Amino acid sequence: MLQRGLFDRARLRLAAWYVVFLGIILLVLDVGVLTIMGSALESRVDEDLLHKAQQASAAIVSTGGTSTFDRSELASDPSWSDVSLYVTTASGAVLATATPLAPTVLPDTRALDAGLSGHAGYTSVLRLSQPFLVYTQPVYSRAGSTAKVSAVIQVARSGRTLVDASASLLSLLLGASALAMVLAFIAGLWLADKALRPIRVGLLQQKDFVSDASHELRTPVTVIRTAAESILRQRQKGSPRVDELAQDIVSETVQLARMVEELGLLAQADARTVLKRDPVDVAALVDEAAASGKLLAQSRGVLLEVAGDATGTLRGDDVRLRQLLAILVDNATRFSPQGEAVTLGAATEGGKLRVTVTDRGPGIAGEELPRIFDRFYRGINQRKEDGSGLGLSIAQWIVQEHGGTISVRSQPGAGSEFIVELPLN
Numbered sequence: 001m002l003q004r005g006l007f008d009r010a011r012l013r014l015a016a017w018y019v020v021f022l023g024i025i026l027l028v029l030d031v032g033v034l035t036i037m038g039s040a041l042e043s044r045v046d047e048d049l050l051h052k053a054q055q056a057s058a059a060i061v062s063t064g065g066t067s068t069f070d071r072s073e074l075a076s077d078p079s080w081s082d083v084s085l086y087v088t089t090a091s092g093a094v095l096a097t098a099t100p101l102a103p104t105v106l107p108d109t110r111a112l113d114a115g116l117s118g119h120a121g122y123t124s125v126l127r128l129s130q131p132f133l134v135y136t137q138p139v140y141s142r143a144g145s146t147a148k149v150s151a152v153i154q155v156a157r158s159g160r161t162l163v164d165a166s167a168s169l170l171s172l173l174l175g176a177s178a179l180a181m182v183l184a185f186i187a188g189l190w191l192a193d194k195a196l197r198p199i200r201v202g203l204l205q206q207k208d209f210v211s212d213a214s215h216e217l218r219t220p221v222t223v224i225r226t227a228a229e230s231i232l233r234q235r236q237k238g239s240p241r242v243d244e245l246a247q248d249i250v251s252e253t254v255q256l257a258r259m260v261e262e263l264g265l266l267a268q269a270d271a272r273t274v275l276k277r278d279p280v281d282v283a284a285l286v287d288e289a290a291a292s293g294k295l296l297a298q299s300r301g302v303l304l305e306v307a308g309d310a311t312g313t314l315r316g317d318d319v320r321l322r323q324l325l326a327i328l329v330d331n332a333t334r335f336s337p338q339g340e341a342v343t344l345g346a347a348t349e350g351g352k353l354r355v356t357v358t359d360r361g362p363g364i365a366g367e368e369l370p371r372i373f374d375r376f377y378r379g380i381n382q383r384k385e386d387g388s389g390l391g392l393s394i395a396q397w398i399v400q401e402h403g404g405t406i407s408v409r410s411q412p413g414a415g416s417e418f419i420v421e422l423p424l425n
Contacts, residue, residue, distance in 0.1 A: 112152055
């Protein structure tokens with residue numbers, strides 16, 4: 001199966017992003033609805049209190065300079081059953097009180113003082129852990145050509161209805177939003193699967209092509225190399241030009257055979273081939289890599305130095321692990337100047353095997369570092385050397401299959417250091 005886990009993760013990420021964006025939109029809508037509905041409910045309460053204050057103002061009767069309050073105007077109105085009332089004259093005489101909500105709600109003394117100064121307005125007070133909305137209205141009387149405040153009316157209604165209504169609306173919106181996001185996540189998975197299906201099919205076809213091509217190319221490459229080597233082994237030598245061409249053919253077929261092998265290995269990686277999980281002795285692994293690496297380094301005029309004394313065991317595929325170290329050593333010796341040294345370091349620390357391969361070559365430019373593990377990518381320095389650009393990709397795959405990490409530190413002109421960390425048993 002072609003990296004099914006990779007596509008499952010991609011589906012989840014796409015669906016998650018879809019849900020995130022939908023959640024942001026729903027959040028904005030929910031806040032907007034709560035704000036609008038809260039303002040509308042508060043306006044209705046304000047209008048009702050204003051109407052109640054006007055009714056109470058009409059119930060004030062002034063006779064002979066004395067003000068009284070006619071309760072009969074309000075007794076027949078059932079809407080007053082949950083409204084507190086407080087009416088006082090400018091001199092401080094209380095004309096009427098009604099406290100169906102709580103006896104300590106009114107008067108709101110600060111608003112009362114403002115009303116006596118001729119200021120009407122809405123305030124809120126907190127009584128018995130409940131919010132109450134209060135409206136204060138001054139009542140004017142005319143003496144000659146001037147009007148002065150003769151009384152002040154305060155009416156109050158509990159804000160609990162607003163709080164309860166807002167809480168109910170919030171619960172409804174949150175429930176609806178949560179349901180919408182769950183449905184959106186399910187729909188997002190389905191849409192992501194539909195969108196990724198052509199890509200999955202295309203990559204599957206590409207993997208099959210690479211696998212088939214690498215398999216079919218092995219035989220003709222071997223035949224061509226054998227024929228060229230036969231020409232070079234002839235007792236009767238041909239022209240120097242023929243020998244030169246034959247040698248070039250052998251050299252190129254070696255390179256081509258290596259690329260075919262690497263393509264086949266990457267096809268196995270794409271097919272999620274399961275590697276072996278056998279006990280591997282760390283010291284023996286490093287010694288074998290050092291022995292073969294010294295021969296390779298010597299053939300290129302480079303020294304290979306070994307540092308560290310790593311011990312322990314790890315579970316993995318010994319063939320692939322040797323290939324991993326061979327790739328890193330080959331890469332380091334390829335780019336090191338003749339006479340310089342490449343260091344293969346190995347140490348065990350924190351339950352991990354830490355392997356470092358350090359060279360003193362030209363280094364890697366900063367903009368190239370994020371891409372050096374990409375398939376077929378060859379940096380500026382690599383283009384001057386033979387290679388397929390697949391070695392580091394294979395190394396990364398081997399490390400990841402063993403649950404480890406691989407990284408690189410490099411500066412132009414100061415060499416490079418590849419760092420591999422693998423978990424021990």
